Amino acid sequence: MILGCADCQQTYPLNTRHWHCQCGGIFELKDGPGFVKDRIQRREPSLWRYRAMLPLDRDEHIVSLGEGFTPLIETDVYGLKIHCKVEFLSPTGSFKDRGTAVLISVLKGLDVKAVVDDSSGNAGASLAAYAARAGMASEIYVPASALPHKRAQITIYGARLIRVEGPRREAALAAQEAATRGAYYASHYYNPFTLQGLKTTAYEVWEQLGGRGPDNLVLPAGHGTLLLGAYRGFTDLLEAGLIDRLPRLFAVQAAGCAPLYEAYLQGADEANPVKEGETLAEGIRIPHPVRGKQILAAIRQTEGTVLAVDDEQIGRAHRELAQRGFYVEFTSAAPMAALKELHNIITADQVTVVPLTGSGFKSP
Ligand SMILES: [Zn+2]
Incomplete structure (x- = not known):
């Protein structure tokens, strides 16, 4: 490879x-490997049931905390029956663990000893945990505004946490600068192995729906890694002849920071950087998604769309999810808020999957 x-x-x-x-x-x-149905290890209750579909040479390099194989739970929202993919039950409380597990496993095979990343919290906590599990040193650069619970989680795993003043971009530049001094830049959005781990979300949904794909996938998008990972997973299934068509992808952004939304409205191929406005959904407060071109292409190919929701809508959806028993972080409530707007586009007879990406336990 x-x-x-x-x-x-x-x-x-x-x-x-x-x-x-x-x-x-x-x-x-x-x-990279494609999807082969007969090679699923059906007794393995983690994403490593798809070991044969993951780009890793040797089993002894696998670094796992039991990630993946999260529940798919039905609930009713705004007259729609939806399937919630409960990603916040991952080892560090967010979907990021899928990508991190595969990335750290690959890096172990490359004999990497130290990793660095920039993150608003979830990706940093995930990397810190898997680095600890692998015996690697880790350094995480967070914007000074990162939530205290997320910062605490990063440090408890033994990572070195560096708070960087200024916009989110400053943390990225600081991490990249640190990477020039020896540590591997294990970026959850630049590194393609992250997407390899995240594609297992699609495989699982397909299995859990009884060997079919959903009609719609509605998910929060900042750097858009979950969207792209799922898109590639479903593309693998399509190429393997296991689904007839890709699900429509609906990316949901926070109105305060919505570069994909603006690019989509303008009919642009690329997402230009926008001002980093305030939002409750700090996990998707990304003014310049580096894979914007790929994200927009995937959304257009599947005839989905991009939506932007404001904090009031997010707050309301957050409470409504809690009233159904799901305690998520604000970022994860954005798709639920968008479902209300998709009323005539998503219909009750369709199968709609919404990943619940991050745990509410990390919120203040
Ligand atoms: Zn090039």
Whole structure:
């Protein structure tokens, strides 16, 4: 396996310390494994049931905390029956663990000893936990505004936490600067192995629906890694002849910081950076998603759309989810708020999946 640039097709070895191509393009994994139904390890209650579909050479490199295989639970919202994929039951309380488990396993195989990332909280906590599990050192750069519970979680795993003043971008630049001093930049949005782990969300949904795909997938999008991971997982299933078509992808952003929404409205192919406005949904407060082009293409291909919801809508949806027994973080309530707006587009006879991405226990 090698890495290749999505723009200029230049290739790089897996152990490169570059996190994007010299032309500025995003890395993709070349020659990754596809989906083979008969190779599911059906007795394995984690994402490693799809071991054969994950890009890892040797089993002894697997670093796992039992991630994946989260429940799919039905509930009624605004007259729609929806299936909630309960990702907040992951080992560190967010969907990020799928991507981190695969990324850290690959890095163990490459003999990496120290990792660094920038994060508003969930990705950093996930990386800190899996680095601890793998015996790697970790350094996490967070914006100074990161929630105290998330900061505490990052440090308890033994990571070095660095708070960076200024907008979210400053934390990213600080992490990249640190990466030039020796640690591997285990970026949850640049690194293509993250998406390899996240594609298992689609595989699981397909299994849990009895061997069919949903009609709609409604999910929060900041860097859009879950959206892209799920898109690729469903694409694998389509190529394997196991579903007839891809689900429509509905990306939900916070109105205070909505670069994908603005690009979609303008009919643009790329998401240009926007001002980082305030929002309760700090997990998707991303003014410049580096995979914006891929995200917009996936949404258009599947005939989905991008929506933006404000804090009042998010707060209301958050309470409504809690009243159904689901305690999530505000970011995870954004798709639920958007469902109300999708009333005529998503209908009651369709199968709709909404991932509940992060735990409410991390909120103040
Ligand atoms: Zn390139």
